[in-house]
Amino acid sequence: MLILNPEIDERQVPVALDKFLKVITTDGGTIENIDIWGRRRLAYEIQKKNEGIYAVVNFTATSATTAELDRQLNLNEQIMRTKVLRAEEAIAQVAAEKERAEAKAARKAAAPAKAAKA
Incomplete structure (x- = not known):
C-alpha cells in the first residue's frame, strides 16, 4: 500500500x-x-x-x-x-479486523438489551 x-x-x-x-x-x-x-x-x-x-x-x-x-x-x-505485507499477513489482518468489527457490533446490539432489563 x-x-x-x-x-x-x-x-x-x-x-x-x-x-x-x-x-x-x-x-x-x-x-x-x-x-x-x-x-x-x-x-x-x-x-x-x-x-x-x-x-x-x-x-x-x-x-x-x-x-x-x-x-x-x-x-x-x-x-x-x-x-x-506478505499476502498471508494481509489476509490475517483483514480477518482480525473483521472479527473485531463483528465483536463491536455484537456489543452494541447487546447494550440496548441490557439497558432495557435494568
Missing part, C-alpha cells in the same frame, strides 16, 4: 507507480493488480497534510526485490507512506 502526496494530479498516479514498479518486472517478478483508491482523508496528519492518494499494489517478487522497491519508494518525496 502506498500513500502519495495529494498535490500530485490523480491522472499522473499510474505513470508514477509504473516507474517504481519496473523494479519488480526487471527482476522477474509479476504485478497482479494495481488498485488506485484515489484521494482519501488521512486518519492523522502526515507531513502537514490531511489527505493522500491511496494505491494498493498486489505483486509477486523475491524478498530482495521487495526490499529494493521499498527502499526506492521511501526515497521519493511524492510517496508519503508505504506498507509492504
Whole structure:
C-alpha cells in the first residue's frame, strides 16, 4: 500500500507507480493488480497534510526485490507512506479486523438489551 502526496494530479498516479514498479518486472517478478483508491482523508496528519492518494499494489517478487522497491519508494518525496505485507499477513489482518468489527457490533446490539432489563 502506498500513500502519495495529494498535490500530485490523480491522472499522473499510474505513470508514477509504473516507474517504481519496473523494479519488480526487471527482476522477474509479476504485478497482479494495481488498485488506485484515489484521494482519501488521512486518519492523522502526515507531513502537514490531511489527505493522500491511496494505491494498493498486489505483486509477486523475491524478498530482495521487495526490499529494493521499498527502499526506492521511501526515497521519493511524492510517496508519503508505504506498507509492504506478505499476502498471508494481509489476509490475517483483514480477518482480525473483521472479527473485531463483528465483536463491536455484537456489543452494541447487546447494550440496548441490557439497558432495557435494568
